[in-house]
Amino acid sequence: MKIVACIKRVPATETQAKIAANGKGLEPAGVEYMLSFYDEIAVEEAIRTKERVGSGEVIVLTLGPAEARKELVECLAKGADRAILLVDPAWSSRDSLSTAKLLAAKIGELAPDLVFTGRVATDTDSAAVGPMLATLLGRGCVTDVVKLTIEGGGKLKAERESEAGIEMYELALPALITCQKGLNEPRYAGLKGIMAAKKKPVEEVAVQDVPNQIAVETAQLPPARKEGRIVGTGAAAVPALLEALRKEAQVV
Amino acid sequence: MQPYKALDYLDLDSEFSQDERMVRDTVRAWVSDRFLPVVTEHFEAGTFPHHLTPELAELGVFGPNLPEEYGCAGLNNVAYGLICQELERGDSGLRSYVSVQGSLVMYPIFAWGSDEQKKHWLPKLAAGKAIGSFGLTEPDFGSNPGGMASRARKDGDSWILNGRKMWITNGTIADVSVVWARAEDGIRGFLVEKGMPGFSAPEQKHKWSLRASVTSELVLEDVRVKEATHMLPKAKGLKCPLGCLTQARYGIAWGALGAALACFDEALSYSKSRIVFDKPLAAYQIPQKKLADMGTQITLGQLMALRMGRLKDEGRLQPHHVNMGKRNNVHIALEIARTCRDMLGANGISLEYQVGRHMTNLESVYTYEGTHDIHTLAIGEALTGIPAYRVG
Secondary structure, eight states: OEEEEEEOEEEOTTOOOOBOTTSSSBOOTTOOEEEOHHHHHHHHHHHHHHHHHSOOEEEEEEEEOGGGHHHHHHHHHHTOSEEEEEEOTTGGGOOHHHHHHHHHHHHHHHOOSEEEEESSOTTTOOOOHHHHHHHHHTOEEEEEEEEEEEETTTEEEEEEEETTEEEEEEEESSEEEEEOTTSOOOOOOOHHHHHHHTTSOEEEEEOOOOOOSOOOSOOOOOOOOOOOOOOOSSGGGHHHHHHHHHHTSOOO | OOOOOOOOTTOGGGGSOHHHHHHHHHHHHHIIIIIHHHHHHHHHHTOOOGGGHHHHHHHTOSSTTSOGGGTOOOOOHHHHHHHHHHHHHHOHHHHHHHHIIIIIIIHHHHHHSOHHHHHHHHHHHHTTSSOEEEEOOBTTBSSOGGGOOOEEEEETTEEEEEEEEEEEETGGGOSEEEEEEEETTEEEEEEEETTOTTEEOOBOOOOSSSTTSOEEEEEEEEEEEEHHHHEEEEEESTHHHHHHHHHHHHHHHHHHHHHHHHHHHHHHHHHHHOEETTEEGGGSHHHHHHHHHHHHHHHHHHHHHHHHHHHHHTTOOOHHHHHHHHHHHHHHHHHHHHHHHHHTGGGGGSTTSSHHHHHHHHHHHHHSSSOHHHHHHHHHHHHHSOOOSSOO
């Protein structure tokens, strides 16, 4: 089975966000990057699927700067077979649709049976690229998958977590799955894997520019939290606290 | 608890290759996710978390700088050093467990064993399916291992071993112990297996240091081993066990930095958040001086470890280099742990924080694998050409 896992490098969780001088995004200086949390689950599911099926190839694909090689190699160390980096100087300002178009063009060439993406990237928090990719590729898609079973005859069973509960789907290959927390527990890149990754190919491809349809006007940090207020002490303060929570904070 | 942030004052990160950083970050993440949540209870109980051995093997930390044909990762020595650093950031007992397996058991089998011994033991030890220990130190011979009282006597195609070894990490749980004993033609190395008649390895209890590590005595009473399978054919003379120790001490020079970094990180974040007389502890001059001194010492230690690693990868690292690295880095780590313990005030003595655990562990690390004083004399000998170890 040929499987593609799409990944994104995102600012590391501990990053102290600062707004860049142009006021339109994150100040890149001093930012450390990492593989987006849900994409790690996507890569793990791609590798496990190949292991379960017993044969095939796992290709990791990303659109990003040349430095994104680091995250790709990490995926190779975990067990992916090869990586493709769509080198995009404008990656940090790219919108979801143009990202999806560029990825779709490459996936179209690769013609995999299955595509995995994370359910959302932890930086922009859009949850858009996965479903857009499926639409552009004309594939069946289930989002927020927490359990996936490969059936015989090119069929899949997917369980999706929604607000209503667990939804069960059946779909046919080729398909696209976006991965939710709980689908699997991603493995560590073992030291032997890290050494093996050095021998695996990372192909860099220059991308044709696709125009963005949306652009950030201004980016702002959330306002600082207002200082708290002590409404009283002990049990006697409970009515005042409830009153404040209802009227002022409007949270109960 | 705040996420761990390792001090990197001089941007030494950029001196490491991408693979070296990836190795470090993998082990760092594993220690944070899997080891730190359980270390306190094991330290208190005086046990090693054995359930983690398969995960350590899966990560590939046993003998990671040995070749791939034996199931090892074939990493360079800088990566090995970084592994030691990250493991000891967790606990000196964890790093000891891994150091002994790799540098003191797998390394001598790799360097001086027969092909059959290598094929039999190395893949098992790399996979954590067998655990090893290293028996050199004796109750009356620590700094002077050449004086050892353990004896090996040849008897036909076998050897008869007699003696006692002390302070042996992993001894009780070891499937195979590399035991050094004096034969007629000098010191020889033997592979003694668990359960061999006449061999026992009682655990040494009541330690207040390295509590999350098994320490044992090895007792050999007429233990009969076959020469062909259980003697290391190429290990002759004291230089062999000392050569193992140079490997392990190299790792300790890195490991001690991990313990120092853990303490520093904890004391730094504590002093920024702890309010004393209406402002953070970190806003006072005395804590700042302590932090400045410790940050400088860690940075110097990192430079020394990195330089040693690059020399080792070029095949140019000499034992007297390692004497300096082990001596300095363990010394500064112990001083830093004590200072950080002080900076945490009463909290510093609680196992809810890491500093006290590291501080007591480092007292052992200061003494084992060549005491601080013996390393001082080794450096003295390298500088002057005069050995000052002996009377007369």
